[in-house]
Amino acid sequence: MDKRASGVEDPFLSGSELSKNENQKRLLRVLRGEILDPPPVWLMRQAGRYLDEYREVRAQAGGFLDLCYNPELACEVTLQPIRRFGFDAAILFSDILVVPHALGQKVWFEEGHGPRLDPLRGVQDLATLDPGRMEERLQPVFATVSLLRRSLPPETSLIGFAGAPWTVASYMIEGGSTRDFFKAKRWAYSDPQGFSQLIELLVDATSGYLLAQIEAGAEAIQIFDSWAGVWPEAEFRRWCLAPAREIIERVKTVHPEVPIILFPRGAGPLYADVAAQAGADALSLDTTVPLQWAAETLQPKVALQGNLDPAVLLVGGKAQAEAVERILSTLGQGPFVFNLGHGIDKHTPPDNVTRLVEQIRAWRR
Numbered sequence: 001m002d003k004r005a006s007g008v009e010d011p012f013l014s015g016s017e018l019s020k021n022e023n024q025k026r027l028l029r030v031l032r033g034e035i036l037d038p039p040p041v042w043l044m045r046q047a048g049r050y051l052d053e054y055r056e057v058r059a060q061a062g063g064f065l066d067l068c069y070n071p072e073l074a075c076e077v078t079l080q081p082i083r084r085f086g087f088d089a090a091i092l093f094s095d096i097l098v099v100p101h102a103l104g105q106k107v108w109f110e111e112g113h114g115p116r117l118d119p120l121r122g123v124q125d126l127a128t129l130d131p132g133r134m135e136e137r138l139q140p141v142f143a144t145v146s147l148l149r150r151s152l153p154p155e156t157s158l159i160g161f162a163g164a165p166w167t168v169a170s171y172m173i174e175g176g177s178t179r180d181f182f183k184a185k186r187w188a189y190s191d192p193q194g195f196s197q198l199i200e201l202l203v204d205a206t207s208g209y210l211l212a213q214i215e216a217g218a219e220a221i222q223i224f225d226s227w228a229g230v231w232p233e234a235e236f237r238r239w240c241l242a243p244a245r246e247i248i249e250r251v252k253t254v255h256p257e258v259p260i261i262l263f264p265r266g267a268g269p270l271y272a273d274v275a276a277q278a279g280a281d282a283l284s285l286d287t288t289v290p291l292q293w294a295a296e297t298l299q300p301k302v303a304l305q306g307n308l309d310p311a312v313l314l315v316g317g318k319a320q321a322e323a324v325e326r327i328l329s330t331l332g333q334g335p336f337v338f339n340l341g342h343g344i345d346k347h348t349p350p351d352n353v354t355r356l357v358e359q360i361r362a363w364r365r
């Protein structure tokens with residue numbers, strides 16, 4: 001039987017029987033190309049400040065990086081949204097910026113300002129990075145992953161993640177968040193050879209980091225290229241698509257069984273090239289990607305994930321129910337994971353998330 005057309009789950013398997021075989025976990029089944037009815041659901045940034053219980057642990061941890069490097073507390077905040085909402089997947093609690101931090105760059109988080117880094121100014125600063133000690137510095141993250149594998153409900157998949165080279169490089173060069181990416185782009189346009197050394201260093205670091213997460217127990221991987229959408233086509237292919245393809249190939253060479261989700265946010269029509277060329281099992285769609293186009297152009301090649309506007313969750317009610325139904329009725333006909341088009345906002349009322357999960361679980365094709 002064509003696995004893409006297999007439809008509704010076997011009604012004779014109870015939840016506990018399903019969980020005996022982890023190949024039966026609902027997220028993993030969809031990432032391998034099955035259509036599930038209703039689709040699995042998790043939300044980007046599902047652990048975070050919109051939850052009172054997160055804010056409590058966050059205050060207890062000290063700094064944000066202290067939370068990322070404390071396996072017990074990082075495990076606890078990863079589990080909070082699973083307990084509250086029963087999502088089909090948990091995503092490791094960490095941040096994309098632990099990679100530059102573990103490479104030896106100074107990284108800190110300022111209340112109200114987001115991330116800060118001591119910026120790289122050019123190719124001469126690459127010598128200040130120390131990839132040799134990265135894995136050792138990231139041991140607490142791998143400890144969190146193992147702890148999570150032992151703590152999660154048997155039906156919940158564990159997603160590991162990393163930032164894509166371009167997105168991580170942008171923070172390393174800009175020294176924090178930016179609107180225009182001019183420092184990073186100036187480097188890339190004026191010294192593409194030097195810039196490609198940084199990207200290659202990050203391809204190596206990220207591949208190793210993801211493989212170590214898998215070895216610690218991550219069952220699926222998401223690569224976040226949150227700022228992919230700021231480049232013209234040629235630079236998108238060179239600095240976003242090619243490095244993602246390289247990382248995916250390296251991870252798949254060692255662990256072909258672990259599905260990989262790629263989030264090239266803002267790629268627009270280039271999502272089609274990413275679907276055809278990156279080697280990812282699934283693409284996470286940002287909020288602007290047209291649903292029917294994605295269903296026709298992308299979904300025959302890869303599973304899709306997305307793409308509710310996080311702002312809709314601020315509002316709830318009828319606006320939310322209608323937006324969710326549009327996504328389900330279009331993308332739910334193929335291999336699909338319900339998610340947002342970007343991270344959840346800290347002002348989101350948790351009750352709207354409860355309604356969201358109820359609506360998805362009640363939906364049938």
Ligand code: 1CP
Pocket residue numbers: 043044045046047048049058064091092093094095096097109114115161163176177178224226342343
């Ligand atoms: O004070 C706090 O509690 C800090 C808020 C916060 C949180 C909850 C930050 C700082 N990072 C995180 C966790 C996080 N970040 C997770 C794991 C939790 C989960 O998803 O449940 C993940 C997957 C990320 C990934 C991340 N960090 C991305 C890619 C996804 C995206 O949203 O685009 C990016 C760009 C970052 C950088 C970063 N770290 C933190 C902030 C506020 C930012 C974004 C800054 C910016 O917009 O430029």
